[in-house]
Amino acid sequence: MATLVLDKVSRWFGNVVAVNDVTMTIGPGVTGLLGPNGAGKSTLIHMMGGFLAPSSGTVTLDGETVWRNEGIYRRIGLVPEREAMYDVVTGWEFVLANARLHRLDEPEAAARRALETVEMTDAQGRDISTYSKGMKQRVKMATALVHDPPVLLLDEPFNGMDPRQRLQLMRMLQAMGDEGRTVLFSSHILEEVEQIAGSIEVMVAGRHAASGGFREIRRLMIERPHQYTIRSDNDRALAAAIIAEPSASGVQLVAAHATEGTMAQGVASTGRRDGSSALHVQAADFAGFVRVLPQLASRHNIRLYEVTPADESLESVFSYLVAR
Amino acid sequence: MNATVARLTARSLLGRRRALLLLALPAVLLVLAVASRVLGGQDDGLTVGLLGGFAVATLVPLLGLIAGTGAIGPEIDDGSIVYLLAKPLSRFSIATTKVAVAVAVVMAFAAVPTLLAGFILSGTSDRLAVAYGVGALIAGTGYAALFLLLAVLTRHAVVVGLLYALIWESLVGSFVPGAQALSVQQWALAITKSLLGDRAAPLNVTSAVGLGAAIPLLLVLVVGSTWYAGWRLRTLRLTSDE
Known part of the structure; x- marks a missing residue:
């Protein structure tokens, strides 16, 4: 069980405020980070993943500061939005390398397990450069899962997926949430988020606009003029x-x-x-x-x-x- | 040092067409060496000209630039470095490993060809081959560490690196003698010169700095660049598409 806490977090780049005074708590289960493009979702996920310092406020995982804390990655799995990987290697080699970078006791077993979870064992022997977008997404997922982390952060994981892949990933995320992991993913599509997220955090223009279950969020949206x-x-x-x-x-x-x-x-x-x-x-x-x-x-x-x-x-x- | 980081770095550095690019320059050096030897016989003056003027002055900085920036720059550009950084790994060990891989590449593609070219041109005469081979390795180590740091600091590392190698070391150095004191090439030449001993003066091998200054400066450069690259990796900002 792990809880990410953002306390009065802001982040600005020069004169541009990307994230403005956001306070939220992300607990076990699936949480959707919903908002239009440019709302600051990626900036927020980067701060949660320790890749960006908050300009003010704090991001902590179970009380431990995330920024400049390499040890935190034992408990965080990150699925970045960008597609680039070390694509001169095969899927198997890449996931295995990730397991070794985590210094796991049995990297081969961990890599096999992760690839089985994302159902990529059939194509694991091929170079990553030959994979389709959906396959790359699953390999990315496997690298994030290889050390069995309690927290999983995914930046726009459904982008560019076809409906079947989308459904598969949704089931996977839901299963992880049911296992008690803290799963957070960002999306700009309400339908995606409400299908699997137990709770939804809405970001608009860098601000935390709303928070709650999908029924509440939908009601807020429908009852507006x-x-x-x-x-x-x-x-x-x-x-x-x-x-x-x-x-x-x-x-x-x-x-x-x-x-x-x-x-x-x-x-x-x-x-x-x-x-x-x-x-x-x-x-x-x-x-x-x-x-x-x-x-x-x-x-x-x-x-x-x-x-x-x-x-x-x-x-x-x-x-x-x-x-x- | 981390074996997995080293493997991934080496795979992406030597993968695909980049390896061919790395092979082209040393091939030119070796072809020139064979041609000179066949056409002109053994001429130590020519050896100094080719090894000092082409190998150490051009081949080594360019290979250092390709290997140093290539060991980390593309990963930062395309964001794949996130897979190394999202791990419980010391950033200093990532930087050290990548510098080591870059140095190994420079050794294989610049220092060893320089040594070979020396043997082809002058045999074992005056230890010219070894002196320039060691000089090339040391210069290459300095360039690799420096240019790797540049790639962490700026997206325009290749341009900045070329400006340093071409403008500062060659052009400014030839007009402003003081500038040569801050030149990796001159520091390495100081070592080549001392390895040649008495034969340096007649062969006209000179360096702008003495050995006493060159070694500490090289150490500071390599250790300092590697350390600072690691430190900057701790706070590396990853850009996203948003």
Whole structure:
């Protein structure tokens, strides 16, 4: 059983703050580190793995400082994001070399076990340079597991994997978590994280935005105000009908060619079917609004041409969590 | 020292086409030596010119640069050094091992060919072959340690190393005599010169520093560079794609 504790950790590079005052505790089981690209996930994992000093704050594993502490690697297995390995050697030689670097008593047995765990025994005799992305990922995994560490850190392990490999790795991580290991992996895809992570830590723009089980995180994301862009054959009438609904909190009539967010009432005439106007709707109750919109349209005899969620990028979903 | 680190370093240093590159320069030296001997017979002046002017002045620094930076630079660039660093290993032992591998490569591809070229050109006359062979080995050790440190410190180690070998040692050294006091090549020549003994002066083998300065300076360079490389490895920042 091992626990990683980050206490008020910040890291900046020159003027850029990559990680901003993050406090979190990662215990046994699978934890997902979720956030859009550039949110500071890699920086955080580098600090947890002892490859980067926090500019302020501390990272400890069971009370022991991680930074500049080579002994910590007896208890940490690291799967880096980058693919490069010593690829002039075979998978077997490389995993064996990792076992020897750990000064294990029986390096051959440890290497065999690790390669069996990742199901790479068939291809272990081939040069790493001939491996597919998924195979490389599994060999990386084997090098991290060879010394049977209680803590496993994985930086974007699912990147570039096909669905079958993804599923296999998910099962593997889940099994390690069930064994009582502390497994932390980063990802920018909520679906990936919620399938296997018992707890989720959300990072946005260097800040720790949310923390909890996937149900909580999903609820936070769904219950935020949603934005829609709607086109119909009578935008003005539809706007009037929508604002009368309690599930909507704001409606804006915009010219289709106007810059986004610019008020343009009166510029665009209503009722035209050439798509020159549109509605921006803010729904306070996402589920209620989605249910009521078709009923509204039908009641007022308005034809809907287009209903688009305006703002569904992961970035904006997460930004909302920070802005709360 | 760590045998596994040494094996991995040697495999990536000698793997693929790099080994061919390492072979090209010593091959040129040996071809030149054979051609001179066949065409011109034994001429110790020519031996000094070829071994001092080409082997020690060009072959050794270039091989030192390739081996020294190649022993660690590519791993830092592509991030694979993480597999060495994420281990309970002393960073100093990683640095020492890598310097040792680089020195072994310089010995095999520069010092031994220099010795062979000396024998081809002058036989055992005046101990020229041994004096230059030892000089090449010592210079190569200094270059390997220095350039390995450079590769830990900067991504532009090859360029900086070339600037040092070409601009500082050759160009600046020939205009500013003081600069030669800080030249690995001159320190190694001091040792070659002392091995030649009385024959150094008639053969016009000179060095800018005496033996008393050269040996301590070389020791400080090799031990200091290796130690500092290890120290910097403790805090090496790994870049990621993010």
